[in-house]
Amino acid sequence: MTTEQFTFTVTKTDGMARTGEIRMPRGVIRTPAFMPVGTAATVKAMYPDQVKALGADVVLGNTYHLMLRPGAERVARLGGLHKFMNWPYPILTDSGGFQVMSLAALRKIDETGVTFQSHIDGSTHVMTPERSIEIQGLLGSDIQMQLDECVRLPCTDEVAEKAMRLSLRWAERCRIAFGEQPGKAMFGIVQGGAVERLRIESAKELAALDLKGYAIGGLAVGEPQDVMLRMIETVEPHLPKEKPRYLMGVGTPDDIVEAVRRGVDMFDCVMPTRAGRHGQVFTRHGRMNLRNAKYAEDIRPLDAESKCAAANAYSRAYLHHLVRSNEILGMMLLTWNNLAYYQDLMAGLRRAIAEGRLEDHIAEIKEGWARGES
Numbered sequence: 001m002t003t004e005q006f007t008f009t010v011t012k013t014d015g016m017a018r019t020g021e022i023r024m025p026r027g028v029i030r031t032p033a034f035m036p037v038g039t040a041a042t043v044k045a046m047y048p049d050q051v052k053a054l055g056a057d058v059v060l061g062n063t064y065h066l067m068l069r070p071g072a073e074r075v076a077r078l079g080g081l082h083k084f085m086n087w088p089y090p091i092l093t094d095s096g097g098f099q100v101m102s103l104a105a106l107r108k109i110d111e112t113g114v115t116f117q118s119h120i121d122g123s124t125h126v127m128t129p130e131r132s133i134e135i136q137g138l139l140g141s142d143i144q145m146q147l148d149e150c151v152r153l154p155c156t157d158e159v160a161e162k163a164m165r166l167s168l169r170w171a172e173r174c175r176i177a178f179g180e181q182p183g184k185a186m187f188g189i190v191q192g193g194a195v196e197r198l199r200i201e202s203a204k205e206l207a208a209l210d211l212k213g214y215a216i217g218g219l220a221v222g223e224p225q226d227v228m229l230r231m232i233e234t235v236e237p238h239l240p241k242e243k244p245r246y247l248m249g250v251g252t253p254d255d256i257v258e259a260v261r262r263g264v265d266m267f268d269c270v271m272p273t274r275a276g277r278h279g280q281v282f283t284r285h286g287r288m289n290l291r292n293a294k295y296a297e298d299i300r301p302l303d304a305e306s307k308c309a310a311a312n313a314y315s316r317a318y319l320h321h322l323v324r325s326n327e328i329l330g331m332m333l334l335t336w337n338n339l340a341y342y343q344d345l346m347a348g349l350r351r352a353i354a355e356g357r358l359e360d361h362i363a364e365i366k367e368g369w370a371r372g373e374s
């Protein structure tokens with residue numbers, strides 16, 4: 001059942017982990033949730049109804065890419081992103097700052113916002129907090145992210161502090177620009193690099209803004225997993241338990257399992273889709289690189305027990321051939337397998353938390369990865 005409001009309810013807990021439901025007019029997001037990435041209004045190599053059938057409740061769109069092509073005002077004229085990409089369910093959009101810093105040329109950050117040149121045609125753009133929220137509104141996004149400054153790690157404490165404080169000022173400006181939009185949400189993004197005192201200050205200041213959800217940003221940017229996990233542990237006590245927590249850009253199956261254990265509710269990562277396009281697959285037995293010659297005559301499917309046809313109806317030999325031949329079907333099947341695996345991983349985690357057996361379930365999952373092929 002959907003509602004006119006945006007609500008989050010924690011349904012069960014197991015240690016720090018929790019299951020929950022985010023309810024909004026366009027649908028319900030079951031948490032912990034993995035959000036497939038649909039950067040340019042498509043989850044690459046997938047049909048929208050296939051993405052839904054795998055269990056995804058929400059997909060990601062991206063302000064930076066869509067503002068440059070086809071343009072936010074054009075998407076609005078065409079009825080909004082949900083209609084444009086035929087995904088009537090919830091959409092979360094990132095604010096664009098992260099992509100500017102990783103994709104755009106000649107960019108400059110100052111108090112007003114980010115000035116940059118499009119990586120597509122070199123045109124100059126100014127992304128302010130207000131413009132980012134305006135674009136996300138034009139797209140029709142259900143969950144909008146504040147504009148923030150994400151620093152690469154490692155970095156000095158001063159660099160981390162400067163970016164964290166700028167992001168806090170931008171959070172306030174985004175909150176004002178977003179205003180009151182029943183059924184939609186704007187999430188703040190915790191920054192602070194790998195500096196615990198900065199992470200705590202960022203979380204506390206954002207919590208005081210009483211936003212509808214909180215992302216943990218500035219991670220999965222080159223730091224070791226133990227640093228990422230320590231920052232999650234540092235931030236968690238200072239985020240309201242009754243609001244969703246979203247760990248941006250994360251991650252591998254192991255990253256996700258360890259972050260769910262520490263109280264994170266939402267994830268997004270290009271890994272399952274990007275790896276699929278490059279011949280890498282995720283299974284219950286761990287990862288495989290299907291370019292490897294050892295699969296050339298391996299008649300086994302990826303996983304006979306998977307309910308996904310990409311995993312149970314094609315031989316590794318055939319998939320190896322498709323990957324080596326750079327065939328489009330190879331990208332489609334491996335993307336399908338990987339997203340199926342990630343959604344099955346999340347469904348298993350939700351069940352285990354609900355039944356109070358998360359630690360045993362995590363041990364089983366990790367044994368399967370370690371055991372590898374039967």
Ligand SMILES: CN(C)CCSCc1cc(N)cc2c(=O)[nH]c(N)nc12
Nearest residue numbers: 037094098150217218219220248249
């Ligand atoms: C497709 N996704 C990778 C895009 C959405 S998540 C992008 C993203 C990833 C990471 N690791 C950190 C940050 C961050 O600190 N801030 C913002 N705004 N976005 C981030």
